[in-house]
Structure formats: structure tokens, C-alpha cells
Amino acid sequence: MRHRTSLTASLSAVALVGAAAAAAPLAATAVPVNSHCGLEPGNNNDAFVNHDQLSKELDRIERTSKGAVDVEVAGYSNEGREIYQARVGTGDTVILVQSQIHGNENHGTEALLSLLKEFGGNTAEAAMIRENVTIVAIPRLNVDGGENDTRQNAMSWDDVLAAFPQLEGVEPAWNYRESVPGFDVNRDFNPDLDYVPQPEDFPGSSADTGWYITPEAQTVRDVYGGLEDEFGTVDYFVDLHNQWSCYSQEGTNNMSPLSISGRFIADPTEFGDWPEFDYDASRRANVAVYDALQGQGNSGLGHLTLYPQDINLPGTALGSFALRGSATVLFETSSQTQYDGQKRNGFLTKQVEIGLKGLVTAVADGSIADLDPDDYEEIPTRVFEAPDDRRPSN
Numbered sequence: 593m594r595h596r597t598s599l600t601a602s603l604s605a606v607a608l609v610g611a612a613a614a615a616a617p618l619a620a621t622a623v624p625v626n627s628h629c630g631l632e633p634g635n636n637n638d639a640f641v642n643h644d645q646l647s648k649e650l651d652r653i654e655r656t657s658k659g660a661v662d663v664e665v666a667g668y669s670n671e672g673r674e675i676y677q678a679r680v681g682t683g684d685t686v687i688l689v690q691s692q693i694h695g696n697e698n699h700g701t702e703a704l705l706s707l708l709k710e711f712g713g714n715t716a717e718a719a720m721i722r723e724n725v726t727i728v729a730i731p732r733l734n735v736d737g738g739e740n741d742t743r744q745n746a747m748s749w750d751d752v753l754a755a756f757p758q759l760e761g762v763e764p765a766w767n768y769r770e771s772v773p774g775f776d777v778n779r780d781f782n783p784d785l786d787y788v789p790q791p792e793d794f795p796g797s798s799a800d801t802g803w804y805i806t807p808e809a810q811t812v813r814d815v816y817g818g819l820e821d822e823f824g825t826v827d828y829f830v831d832l833h834n835q836w837s838c839y840s841q842e843g844t845n846n847m848s849p850l851s852i853s854g855r856f857i858a859d860p861t862e863f864g865d866w867p868e869f870d871y872d873a874s875r876r877a878n879v880a881v882y883d884a885l886q887g888q889g890n891s892g893l894g895h896l897t898l899y900p901q902d903i904n905l906p907g908t909a910l911g912s913f914a915l916r917g918s919a920t921v922l923f924e925t926s927s928q929t930q931y932d933g934q935k936r937n938g939f940l941t942k943q944v945e946i947g948l949k950g951l952v953t954a955v956a957d958g959s960i961a962d963l964d965p966d967d968y969e970e971i972p973t974r975v976f977e978a979p980d981d982r983r984p985s986n
């Protein structure tokens with residue numbers, strides 16, 4: 593299916609998760625102290641687990657949880673690395689959460705390792721969570737990008753043609769970067785889980801659905817489809833990303849270390865008939881995350897903001913799965929690996945843990961049903977802050 597590409601949609605797509613710095617205007621907000629806007633050295637990737645360490649850590653979590661956490665290989669990347677899924681809990685409500693679909697966005701992976709350990713533990717709280725929800729985590733979906741420190745996966749257009757010979761002669765997908773070579777996996781999703789790539793659907797655009805041509809998106813599709821078979825609907829889908837280091841909160845001088853969102857589809861009827869699409873469920877889920885991070889004193893943990901809402905991205909995992917009826921939450925933590933150093937990693941990982949645990953707990957104890965979806969609209973919006981070397985000196 594093809595759709596019109598509006599200027600708004602194209603610009604928004606450039607801005608989604610990562611590349612906003614070049615296009616955004618200088619903000620009028622005062623420059624906060626310790627803004628970390630480009631002053632720290634990059635090449636931060638060594639601060640996080642590598643694939644071998646991730647494999648060992650998941651194995652350790654599985655063993656020490658004494659059966660509470662089950663780890664399986666859900667798929668394989670093009671470079672032959674395992675893509676893991678870890679499952680904990682036996683409740684009737686299912687929460688699927690993935691991290692690092694963009695390989696240079698690591699904090700969510702570290703947060704998931706920590707939370708899997710906690711949810712698999714022997715506290716009364718962990719037992720309550722396990723009884724009421726089933727959590728399926730895919731930590732570091734883009735295992736090749738994680739190891740290579742690239743946003744994209746590791747896949748050439750020739751690899752695509754070998755798998756899908758019907759695409760011979762078409763222009764490569766718009767989200768392909770030949771210099772890597774690889775794909776932005778987070779544009780490879782389609783709300784139709786049975787979709788087969790068709791030549792007429794290429795090169796596509798950010799305003800259109802994707803194709804499941806990458807092994808990473810195929811793996812998530814298969815996990816998601818399996819959970820639908822088991823639970824009917826995948827109740828919640830959470831995607832953990834990183835964004836530009838420097839945003840502030842509208843109306844304050846606070847730096848905002850995290851943006852969240854539940855809005856990825858402008859009009860669900862544009863993409864067919866999706867009767868389970870439930871925007872209010874997404875808004876409640878985001879309010880649960882927001883609430884969990886309030887009341888933390890001067891830590892900065894409460895200064896999260898709302899990601900831009902004027903977007904329409906059906907080819908993202910969030911967009912496609914929202915159409916199928918999942919309540920969706922995007923986490924955009926400050927800083928990709930190239931942007932700044934290791935100073936804030938502990939804090940940035942912790943805020944993902946607190947926010948995600950807040951959602952899981954609200955689902956497990958049922959309190960999410962009492963949240964007002966309109967509170968979502970009160971979350972402060974995000975203001976771009978330029979790198980320190982591009983700020984006016986006064």
C-alpha cells in the first residue's frame with residue numbers, strides 16, 4: 593500500500609530518534625549548568641555490555657532466578673549473533689519490551705538486565721508482579737549494531753535480494769544506508785504480520801509501512817505474533833531508545849533527560865481496519881511512567897518531557913503494534929554512544945528502570961485503570977538545546 597507523503601511527515605521522520613540536532617532551531621531557554629551538550633568526549637560504547645557479556649549476563653540471570661526468568665534465542669542477526677528474549681511472570685496481561693533497535697542506544701539494555709534480575713528475585717513485590725503480568729523482554733534487538741556501534745543493522749541490499757528475489761531491479765528501501773551497509777530497523781515494521789515484500793512497495797517512505805526485510809524486525813514480528821496467539825492481544829509494547837543529549841523542559845530551566853510518547857499514528861483508518869487501536873490505553877501507560885518518575889527531589893528524574901506528537905510513523909514497531917491494539921510507550925533517553933561520555937550512564941539507566949518498573953507495577957496492581965488519559969496532555973513538551981559550541985556566548 594502506498595500513501596501520500598506530507599512535508600510534515602517527512603520532516604518528522606528525519607527528527608525521530610536521533611537526527612534532530614541539525615534541523616532544530618536555537619532554543620531561547622537559558623543554558624543550564626552541567627548541560628552535557630557536547631562537552632564530553634564520545635565513543636561511549638565500551639561503557640556497556642558487549643554481546644559476549646550480554647549473553648553471559650542473561651545466562652546468569654536465568655540460573656540465579658531458579659526458573660523465574662526464562663531466556664531463549666528468538667532469532668539470529670546477519671552476522672550470526674543471537675537475539676535473545678527473556679520471559680518472566682505468568683500473569684494474563686502481557687508486556688513486550690525491547691531495547692536497542694538502534695545499535696548505538698544502550699541504556700535501555702542495561703535497564704532491562706537490571707529489571708529482569710529484580711523481577712526474577714524473591715521479594716514479595718517481584719512475586720506480585722510475576723503473578724499478575726507476563727513480561728517478555730528483548731534486550732538489544734539490534735545485536736550487530738550494538739557490537740559495531742551503528743544505528744543501523746548489518747545488512748546489504750544484496751542480502752535483501754538474496755532473501756527476496758522478487759525485489760530485483762527496485763530502488764533500495766529508503767531507510768537503507770549503503771555506507772554502513774545497513775537498515776534503520778525501526779522503519780521495517782508493518783501492522784500486517786503476514787505481509788510479504790512486494791516490488792511496488794519500494795523504496796517506500798517514512799509515512800508508509802515497512803516490509804520485515806531485516807532479521808531483527810522479523811524476530812520481533814515472530815515473538816509478537818506468538819504472544820498474540822497466546823494472549824489474544826499484546827497488551828503493552830514498550831520501545832527503549834536514546835535521543836540527542838540536550839533537551840530542556842518547556843517553561844523551566846530544567847534539562848530533560850528523558851522524553852516519552854504514546855502517539856505514533858495520526859489516523860489509524862489510513863492503514864486499514866484496526867479496531868483494537870486504543871490511544872487512551874497508550875496515554876494511560878505513559879502517565880504511569882511519568883508518575884513513577886515524580887517525587888525524586890532534585891535528582892532531575894522528574895524532568896521528563898513529551899516527545900513531539902505531530903508524527904505519523906506506521907513503519908515503526910510502535911506504530912505497527914499500536915494499530916494492532918497494543919498500548920505503546922516510547923522511551924527516549926538522552927545520549928547515544930557518540931554524543932557524550934560515561935558520566936551520566938548510571939543516572940540515565942536508572943531513570944529507564946524507574947519509569948518502566950512504574951508501568952509494570954501499575955499494570956500488575958491494576959492501578960493503571962484509574963489513571964486519567966488526559967493527564968498525558970499535561971506532560972511538559974521538549975525543547976531542543978544546541979551543542980555547547982554552537983550556543984551564543986552571552
Ligand SMILES: [Zn+2]
Pocket residue numbers: 609610693694697833834
Ligand atoms: Zn532509537
